[in-house]
Amino acid sequence: MTEPEPFDLRDFTPYLLNLAAEQSSLTFQSYYKDRYGMLRTEWRVVFHLGRYGPMTAKEICSRARLHKTKVSRAVSALEKNRFLVKSALEQDRRLELLKLTKTGQSAFADLYDAARRFDAELVGQFTENEREVLRRCLTRIAGL
Secondary structure (H helix, E strand, O other): OOOOOOOOHHHOHHHHHHHHHHHHHHHHHHHHHHHHOOOHHHHHHHHHHHHHOOEEHHHHHHHHOOOHHHHHHHHHHHHHOOOEEEEEOOOOOOOEEEEEOHHHHHHHHHHHHHHHHHHHHHHOOOOHHHHHHHHHHHHHHHOO
16 A cells, blocks of 8 residues: 655645735735725725725625624724714614715725736736636635
8 A cells, every 4th residue: 555645735725825815915915004004804894895885894794705893893993094984774773884985985096006006916927828717716716
């Protein structure tokens, strides 16, 4: 009987995906953190509101696949820093509609442009074919 090849964590796909995600996320984080004082979840909340319009925290949790506690903290920080406002929904007073303020809209526009530039630079190291394969594979793994 042959011995199985030794397991190398560096060849484990979830590990590699995590390292790649963390490295790229940390690199982009320096932009939104330095410029707006935002944390990762805050940036994601701003992105969803800027991209899809007003919505509830529950909708953001679902779309962004974020835990409600993290979104709640992000919403509080963003409200405190005047990036968003909350208003009760007429049909269900327990839910609040989140909406970007003018400051939030301006930050979103800037971050959107920065994210597009960052993404182009990140994938610029690959050929067009490699970019297509990478996006297709990541999309499938992410279940999108």
